Amino acid sequence: MNTYFSSITKSILTVAFAMAAFQSTNAASLKLGDMCRLKGQETNSLQGLGLVVGLKGTGDSDAAPTARALSRMMQLMGGPMSVDSLGQLDVKDIGDAKNVAMVFVTAKLPAVGAQSGDLIDVTVNAINAKSLEGGYLMMTPLLGPRADNPTVYAIAQGAMRLSDDGNLTSATIQGGGKMEASVPAAFHDDGMITLVLDRDFASFDNTQRIEDEINSLSALTLGDSAGFQTQSTQDASRGRAQAIDQLHVRVQIPSIYRDNPIKFIALLLNLPIQLASHSSRVVINEREGIVVIGKDVEVAPVLVTHRNLRIEAGGVAGFVGVHDKVNEHDNAKLKNLADALNALDVPTSDLIAIIKTLKRKGDLFGEVVFE
Incomplete structure (x- = not known):
């Protein structure tokens, strides 16, 4: 039942x-x-430090951290490395390598999370190298944003593609990261x-x-x-x-x-x-020269002078009038004032200046938002 x-x-x-x-x-x-x-359900970032090889002499120059990282990687891969009297790796043999660079590797996980085995795009940025052109990212572990969590969430490697904007020190690897651990998106x-x-x-x-x-x-x-x-x-x-x-x-x-x-x-x-109506709002993007005026934005009875033009919101003989009022006691609409200015070929920058002045004077009844 x-x-x-x-x-x-x-x-x-x-x-x-x-x-x-x-x-x-x-x-x-x-x-x-x-x-x-x-x-x-939000994006998460992974990050790590890696080495790029195969550069054309544009790698790190006299960078001790890069030499130590390269020596350690070669040792882990079974390469013969000399040690000093204290048993530490001797980096003199590779200290002048010009085709290697230490890089910062990042990746963004989608808001829906990622599962073990998924391929993700990675971004590679040089730390000291002059150019990453022709480079190959060696296997790099990617950790979470918290430094106290040593979990390796993904491994990145592969040939890099330089940024489309011509920046030689930033590159991407499409599908260059493989998830090693699942990152669920709790909801x-x-x-x-x-x-x-x-x-x-x-x-x-x-x-x-x-x-x-x-x-x-x-x-x-x-x-x-x-x-x-x-x-x-x-x-x-x-x-x-x-x-x-x-x-x-x-x-x-x-x-x-x-x-x-x-x-x-x-x-x-x-x-x-x-949603609440935004018809009493003016949105201005000065950089792009865009003005969006809601239909209910009003202006008080005012006289606007612009160079050799005079415009009155109220319509008095001798002036260019701005009408569209229900009765004589209603305020004029800002959109009609803007239409009148546009008909007189007033530039958008001047319209924005007039709106600012009206708002500052208290004669514009509505919200003005600048982007």
Whole structure:
């Protein structure tokens, strides 16, 4: 009997997600998965020190660390190496090697993690060499970002390709790293998942909207109103999601999905979220000369003079007027002022300067964002 009710509850939850998606699609909305990622699903870096051989006389010159590393590698590979009176490796024989360079090797693991045997791309950067052209990276162990963890996660080696930008001291090896240990990407912890919003969507308003959407959905499907008691009334009243700050929302995995959290996460990330309107925002990219003006940005009745031009937001005889007002008491729209300036061939740089002045003077009603 419990299995039957659990099955029905799952179906109701799935249908509710679909209904919410259908209803929200008619409004301005975005899928939750397009706004955030799960905590634990993030890129990780591996790093190591290696040796590059086969250079054309452009390697390290008189570098004692490179000579010691080369001597140690040759010793490990069974090569004959002389020792001094203290039993230490004598690096005099290879101290003037010009075709060898010590390099810093890095690799980035994808957000979904990596499994033993996977091939990953690696980046090689010279420390002292003049050029890495024609070089071959010898077998290099790659460790994690923590120096106190000696685990070798991958081994890198192979012929290098110089960077496309012409930099002779930076190169890549496509598929040059082989994972020796698995690096899983955890996505839940003790029945909880944490949503991390992308920086473009990070705000208290958006995290609160996400909390409300998830909790209203949970109340409909998992509370008493659905006819199936799956948790205590007290737990249901607390909701299943909680906004932590402007970046994070913590969500509890429902008990019916504890054994199948992937299904719940897939449904959750497809939940449409209605975003707050940014129609009262102006975004300016001065470097590229781009101005994006929301339709609801207004300006107070002002007179703008530009060289031999005079433009009044209000439309008085003798001036070029900026109209599009519902009645005489409404403010003019900034987009109409921008259209008027554009019609008079005013450069974008001057438009940006005018917007800055209006904002500084307090006559621009809206948010101005500089990128």
